[in-house]
Amino acid sequence: MSGMRDLLRLALGAVFGHRLRSALSMLGIAIGIASVILLTSIGEGTRRYMVAQFTQFGTNLMSVTPGKAKTSGIPGVFGGTTRKLTIEDAQSLARLPGVEDVVPVAFGTARTEANGRGRSIFIYGVTPNVPRAWKFAVRQGSFWPAGDPQRGAAVAVLGPKAKRELFGAANALGRFVRIAGSRFRVIGVMSPKGQFLGFDIDDAAYVPVASALRLFNLPELNEIDVVYAHAGVSGRVERDIRRLLAARHGSEDFTVTTQAAMLAVFDNVMNVVTMAVGAIAGISLLVGAIGILTMMWIAVGERTAEIGLARAIGATRAQVHLLFLAEAAALSTAGGALGVLSGLGIAALLRLAVPGLPVHTPLVFVATAVAVSLATGLLSGVLPARRAAALDPIAALRTE
Amino acid sequence: MTPLDFLRFAFGALSGHRLRTVLSLVGMAIGVAAVVTLTALGEGARRYVIDQFASIGTNLLIVVPGKSETTGIPGVGAAAHELTLQDAQTIARQVPEAEKVAPLVVGTEAVAYGPRRRQVAVVGATHEFLEVRKLVLSRGEFLPAGEMTRGRPVAVIGQTVARELFPGEEALGQVVRIGGWRMRVIGVLAHPGTQLGMDVDDLAIVPVATGMRLFDRRSLFRLMVEVHATAELAPAKAKVVKLLKERHGEEDVTVLTQDAVVATFSQILGVLTLAVGAIAGISLAVAGIGIMNVMLVSVAERTREVGLLRAVGVGRRQVLAVFLTEAALLSAAGGFCGLALGWSAVRLMVRLYPALPASPPLWAVLAALGLALADGILFGLLPARRAARLDPVLALASR
Numbered sequence: 001m002s003g004m005r006d007l008l009r010l011a012l013g014a015v016f017g018h019r020l021r022s023a024l025s026m027l028g029i030a031i032g033i034a035s036v037i038l039l040t041s042i043g044e045g046t047r048r049y050m051v052a053q054f055t056q057f058g059t060n061l062m063s064v065t066p067g068k069a070k071t072s073g074i075p076g077v078f079g080g081t082t083r084k085l086t087i088e089d090a091q092s093l094a095r096l097p098g099v100e101d102v103v104p105v106a107f108g109t110a111r112t113e114a115n116g117r118g119r120s121i122f123i124y125g126v127t128p129n130v131p132r133a134w135k136f137a138v139r140q141g142s143f144w145p146a147g148d149p150q151r152g153a154a155v156a157v158l159g160p161k162a163k164r165e166l167f168g169a170a171n172a173l174g175r176f177v178r179i180a181g182s183r184f185r186v187i188g189v190m191s192p193k194g195q196f197l198g199f200d201i202d203d204a205a206y207v208p209v210a211s212a213l214r215l216f217n218l219p220e221l222n223e224i225d226v227v228y229a230h231a232g233v234s235g236r237v238e239r240d241i242r243r244l245l246a247a248r249h250g251s252e253d254f255t256v257t258t259q260a261a262m263l264a265v266f267d268n269v270m271n272v273v274t275m276a277v278g279a280i281a282g283i284s285l286l287v288g289a290i291g292i293l294t295m296m297w298i299a300v301g302e303r304t305a306e307i308g309l310a311r312a313i314g315a316t317r318a319q320v321h322l323l324f325l326a327e328a329a330a331l332s333t334a335g336g337a338l339g340v341l342s343g344l345g346i347a348a349l350l351r352l353a354v355p356g357l358p359v360h361t362p363l364v365f366v367a368t369a370v371a372v373s374l375a376t377g378l379l380s381g382v383l384p385a386r387r388a389a390a391l392d393p394i395a396a397l398r399t400e
Numbered sequence: 401m402t403p404l405d406f407l408r409f410a411f412g413a414l415s416g417h418r419l420r421t422v423l424s425l426v427g428m429a430i431g432v433a434a435v436v437t438l439t440a441l442g443e444g445a446r447r448y449v450i451d452q453f454a455s456i457g458t459n460l461l462i463v464v465p466g467k468s469e470t471t472g473i474p475g476v477g478a479a480a481h482e483l484t485l486q487d488a489q490t491i492a493r494q495v496p497e498a499e500k501v502a503p504l505v506v507g508t509e510a511v512a513y514g515p516r517r518r519q520v521a522v523v524g525a526t527h528e529f530l531e532v533r534k535l536v537l538s539r540g541e542f543l544p545a546g547e548m549t550r551g552r553p554v555a556v557i558g559q560t561v562a563r564e565l566f567p568g569e570e571a572l573g574q575v576v577r578i579g580g581w582r583m584r585v586i587g588v589l590a591h592p593g594t595q596l597g598m599d600v601d602d603l604a605i606v607p608v609a610t611g612m613r614l615f616d617r618r619s620l621f622r623l624m625v626e627v628h629a630t631a632e633l634a635p636a637k638a639k640v641v642k643l644l645k646e647r648h649g650e651e652d653v654t655v656l657t658q659d660a661v662v663a664t665f666s667q668i669l670g671v672l673t674l675a676v677g678a679i680a681g682i683s684l685a686v687a688g689i690g691i692m693n694v695m696l697v698s699v700a701e702r703t704r705e706v707g708l709l710r711a712v713g714v715g716r717r718q719v720l721a722v723f724l725t726e727a728a729l730l731s732a733a734g735g736f737c738g739l740a741l742g743w744s745a746v747r748l749m750v751r752l753y754p755a756l757p758a759s760p761p762l763w764a765v766l767a768a769l770g771l772a773l774a775d776g777i778l779f780g781l782l783p784a785r786r787a788a789r790l791d792p793v794l795a796l797a798s799r
Contacts, residue, residue: 024693028686035682067508084616109466111650120652217482219616251510253519280676283434284683287427291690294423298697 007319011326014299015334025288025295026335029376032285033339033369034346039281040365041347043274045358047267054263056193057134060100060231061259064093064224064241084220085254087149087209089245093226096240098233101133103225104149104209108216110180112205114166121162122204123179125152125212131190133227141173141188144208152210157188161202179205180215234258285372288335289380296328296384307388308396321389328381329374336373340366410726413698424694425734427687428772432738433745434680435768436760440746442673444758446666451757453662459630460532460658461637463491463623463644482619485549485609487647491625494643497636500528502624503548503608507615509579511557511604513565520561521603522578524611532626535600540572540587543607551610556587560601578604579614633657677764684771687734692779695727699787706787707795716788723784724777731776735769742768 015022066085090104106125111118128143130136144155156177163172163186172186184207193201212218228237238256246252300307307320344366347359414421465483485503492501505524510517527545529535535542542556555576562571562585571585583606591601606614627636637655645651699706706719742760749758 021693021696024689024696028689031682031686031689035679039679109652111652217618251517253508253510277676277679280434280438280679281682283430283680284686287430287683287686287690290423290427290430291686291693294420294427294690295693295697297423298420298694 007322007326008330010323011330014303014327015330018299021295022331025292025331026338028288028291029285029332029335029373030288030339030342032282032288033336033373034343035281035284036278037340037343037361037365037369038346038350040274040278041343041359041361042357043270043277044362044365045360047270047274048360049358050266050270051263054259054266057259058227059259059263060228060234061133062226062228062234062238062241063257064089064226064245065222065255065257066220067253067255085224086220089248090221090224091149092244092248093224093241096237096244098229098237098240099226100229101129101225101227103127103130103133103227104221105223105225106209106212106216106218106221108212108218110215112162112166112177112179114172114175114177115168115170117166119162119165119203121159123212123215124204124206125209125215126206127209130206133225136193137191139189139191141186143188143206149208150210152208152212152214154182154184154211155187155208156184157190157206158186159190159202159204159206160192161200162205163189165203177205179207182211182215184211231260234260285376289332289376292328292331292377293380293383295331296324296381297387299327300324300384300388303388304391304396304399307391308393308399311391311393312397317389320391321385324385324388325378325381328384329377332377332380333370333374336370336376339373340369343369406722406725407729409722410729413702413726414729417698420694420697421730424687424691424730425737427690428684428731428734428776429738429741431681431684431687432735432768432772433742434683435677435771436739436742436765437745437749438680439673439677439764440742440758440760441749441756442669442676443761443764444749444756446669446673447757448755449665449669450662453658453665458658458662459627459633461625461627461633461640462656462658463625463640464654464656465619466652466654483623483644483653484618484620485612487644488548488620488623490647491623491640491643495625495636495639497627497632497639498625499628500532500626502526502528502532502626503620504529504622504624505608505611505615505617506621507611507617509614511555511561511565512577513574516565518561518564518602520558522611522614523603523605524608524614525605526608528626529605529624532624536590538588538590540585542587543605548607549609550607551613552607553581553583553610554586554607555583556589556605557585558589558601558603559591561604562588576604578606581610581614583610630659633659673761673764677767681768681771684768684775687772688731688775688779691727691730691776692782694730695723695780695783696786698726699723699783702787703790703795703798706790707792707798710790710792711796719790720784720788723787724780727776727780727784728773731772731780732769734776735772738772739765739769 064085087104090102093099094102103126108123109120110123111120112123124130127149128146131138131143138157139160141157143157144153156179158166158172158177166172166177167175172189175186176183177186178184184205190202190206207215209221213221226237226241228234238258241256242252245254310320311317344361347361350357351359463483488501488503491498503524503526507522507524508519509522510519511522512518523529525543526548527543530537530542537556538559540556543554544552555578557565557571557576565571565576566574571588574585575582576585577583589600589605608620612618612620625636625640627633637657641651641653641655644653709719709722710716746758746760749756
């Protein structure tokens with residue numbers, strides 16, 4: 001009785017000798033592994049979905065919002081400082097090195113009417129470089145020509161949904177819409193972009209920023225979006241923005257948020273959630289391990305005479321120990337593999353049933369699951385294997 | 401055989417194999433404990449949120465400027481028609497259900513005293529704000545009652561602001577600068593901790609008219625309307641919407657009731673609790689499988705015993721009942737151990753985090769216990785049937 005092959009043969013022989021019993025032990029582990037794989041896959045899928053949502057506007061983005069959020073809450077929601085965030089501020093930022101695009105943004109909701117139809121939609125006051133900065137595409141017509149952002153012409157570019165709701169299939173270019181009582185001429189229609197975290201960004205209208213400020217009677221911008229050249233300069237650009245605006249305002253009464261920082265925070269949160277859910281599902285893995293421990297304990301009791309015989313013809317304690325460990329490991333690894341397969345199967349079925357559900361299983365998860373099930377088997381085999389190895393050969397032979 | 405005999409028989413079988421019985425128990429106990437603890441956590445979070453909302457009163461209408469038909473979050477960005485102080489006054493006069501009307505503007509600004517300065521949230525409010533938000537003053541007085549359109553150069557500050565700006569000094573009566581305006585401190589808020597994510601300690605409250613001038617705002621951030629009783633919420637809401645529609649020419653505000661917000665939160669957290677409980681419940685199924693395995697072994701070991709029972713005239717159904725009793729006993733004991741374990745875990749949690757009113761909901765306790773029992777019986781069925789089907793003669797002849 002030597003060599004890995006003998007060991008494996010004996011272990012597998014024991015596993016197959018009690019088919020139903022082994023199948024049930026495996027099933028316990030399989031359920032645990034499958035639920036961990038499935039839940040972490042959903043978590044990972046959700047994380048990727050959200051990251052994709054954020055990065056659809058580009059990754060080299062930074063936003064400046066009024067108000068310094070030192071204590072709590074979301075910056076910019078409260079807004080309102082005595083020194084306003086102005087279009088001049090935005091223009092001064094555009095001159096910083098490493099900055100590619102600057103979009104001053106003022107937004108609000110307003111009732112928009114045309115064709116006898118009306119609806120309340122988001123109105124964004126922006127500058128004409130917005131398609132480049134936000135990675136939007138214009139389907140028809142164009143944005144207004146670049147010029148002095150302080151002068152707001154009465155022109156608007158409609159989001160595709162807003163256009164469809166107001167004009168149907170008819171041509172909208174050159175027609176007039178009434179936004180909160182003021183007349184705007186439609187000069188462009190955007191390409192569909194879809195949703196952003198539940199916000200329908202296609203149901204909106206874009207007007208010159210000065211027009212929006214006037215329309216909403218806003219004293220200042222809601223935010224300034226800054227696009228920088230590449231990730232390498234982001235630190236310097238952020239520093240420059242802080243220095244320049246602090247100098248202009250007399251103090252740092254604004255908040256600079258980089259896309260990367262936001263994504264990092266978000267990634268962290270999602271990872272913690274995924275881990276927590278995985279850990280809760282992992283409880284069933286623990287229960288499955290206890291099941292294997294029980295069955296192995298029983299097996300040692302049943303095979304006492306066999307163990308005595310093996311010891312009598314020269315098997316060492318270490319070999320007996322290894323034998324039972326191998327049996328437990330074989331049981332749980334097979335269960336783990338089964339669990340991975342069924343987890344992936346259920347994930348695939350889920351994707352068919354609910355197409356919107358983001359599910360993603362990285363290879364690392366699969367490898368980890370198999371490794372964990374192997375470790376589980378070894379751990380739960382330790383006690384029974386010790387018990388078997390500690391048996392006195394003569395006493396063991398004498399049983400029954 | 402009497403039911404007592406069944407119990408004695410099953411108990412004997414279980415106590416004969418102590419370790420294996422204990423291990424099966426532990427499996428079931430872990431499952432039940434996980435369900436109980438996690439649902440208790442979820443329920444605790446739900447109650448915490450509801451308490452937080454209840455602490456500022458549930459008879460509140462919140463009027464937010466702007467209305468969008470598609471997007472979810474109202475009050476982001478500006479609206480074409482401002483929600484003005486005059487709107488607030490009209491509501492106070494013409495809506496009889498409105499007991500208190502509290503207009504609000506919010507901004508962030510530096511509050512400075514001498515060389516020290518601190519960026520804080522500055523809230524423009526009125527006398528009513530104190531009661532609507534259930535704030536407590538530690539000393540001094542709150543904003544004076546009176547016409548809401550009249551501004552005064554006075555401010556009420558939070559604990560943190562008072563400590564940071566006036567270390568070792570009395571803040572009351574001092575003059576601070578808020579965004580270049582000089583205001584006299586007339587009150588300091590007591591420390592209530594964080595209320596619904598708003599740090600009440602780190603803020604300054606000024607009269608709403610002053611706040612609007614300070615931030616150069618013409619529109620209010622929010623308008624809070626408190627009604628006398630919960631039943632008046634719906635009619636008051638309809639009246640407020642109608643009145644503002646008349647004044648603005650169109651419906652351009654969103655009116656939220658505190659109940660609706662609470663109900664939504666409560667629902668979301670309830671679903672979360674259920675989901676987490678269900679995930680933990682998977683381990684109950686695994687524990688059931690463990691019990692089934694042990695029972696199978698038990699049947700195999702006692703083949704001769706079963707044969708003997710059958711030979712002395714015990715029927716198949718009774719043999720089935722014997723083994724089912726054993727499985728049920730095993731799972732019920734595991735369930736109760738799990739309950740005890742989960743209960744102590746929850747007690748420990750409450751001891752460590754007294755703010756979280758964690759306690760397992762009754763449905764979760766009953767469901768976990770019931771599931772454990774059903775689980776044991778269900779998974780005990782196969783081994784018990786195997787025992788009942790044994791041929792008496794062959795069983796007796798087996799080694």
